[in-house]
Amino acid sequence: MLELKNITKRFGDRTIIKDLNLTVRDGEILSIVGPSGAGKTTLLRCITGLERVDGGQFLVDGQNFEPYTNRANESVIGVVFQNFELFPNLTVLQNITLAPTLVLKQSAETAKQQALELLTRLDLADHANQYPFELSGGQQQRVAIARALAMKPNVLCYDEPTSALDPNLRQEVEKLIMGLKADGMTQIIVTHDLTFAENIADEMFRVEPNQD
């Protein structure tokens, strides 16, 4: 379970997020929705440790957790970026095994084995040795998911998972996310696509632009 308590984030003297409280239960899907400029992505960047919060705390299973400085050995948060941000100089397989070998100190063999299992599950087994530029957007997204999953996160976060894809791929993404949910993965999804959010979410969290 991931809890956010009184989270506040400012940029200069602009308060983007103020005293925000939020709970994500294990195995659930939380959608963060709201108009653009409301701070959805900022909130996600705070949860994923890309921005330092100015106040409040994060709890994972009741334990204090600081995403911004987290360098501990367990991965807590995985991220799938809007533009996927695969490493273009590495093959699909290398994209996935890089962090497990360098950060989790897995052996090359274990990491590869695990990556191939993930790729098979995500229907990408034939693409292991291709480079990101050779893949379609949907395939790149699945590689990004596999790369995040390889670090065994407790929570997987997505920033606008449908926006960089063909509209007719939305159902595919929904299926994928529901599939991961069936495996027990806790997921947080930032989206401006309300229908999409309603289709997948157990909980919806609306972010409104801060008025002050």
Next chain:
Amino acid sequence: MHYILEILPSLLAGAGMTLKIFIWTLIGSLPLGLVVSLGLISNIKPLQWLLHFYVWLMRGTPLLLQLIFVFYGLPLIGIVFPRYYAALFAFILNYAAYFAEIFRGGLQSIDSGQYESARVLRLSYGQTIRKIVIPQVIKIVLPSVGNEVINLVKDSSLVYVIGLGDLLRAGNVATARDVTLIPLVLVGVIYLLLTAVTTFVLGRIEKHYSYWK
């Protein structure tokens, strides 16, 4: 023809010196330029200022002046380099500054998303730079680095000013002694061959990096 064969050994010896300076300057200035470029984009202000000053100094004054300064100037304050090392010292410092600026451009063209995705995978800064950033930067900067490398082949002729016997000097000596144009033409041909080989090698390196986009 007979004359050509007669002067060729001295020209080739000169070309050997040219090549030695060329190769050692690259070996020294490429890594140094990379380190300087990382410093240029770092958040440590005094380091940034210092490195900007260094780049400004190196790019803002003639290489010829720098050579003269190192070999004839520095001994006046007690720092004496042998000719060959004076040349290498000046060339490496000068080229590193140009390479640093090229690498800085390459580094800054890497999308911040790449650093962020490395960060959420909890790669360290060093791992991110080595595994993600540098391979991408190399691909981006290859054409500009290639330009400088070709320049270096020809710039190495400046070492004549501190009395090193490079290719140009060998040709110049022969022309002055024998009052004929042939040595200078040969010098031109040898430079063209050197740059042709360099261009070919650079092309191969670029091709090697074309397996991804």
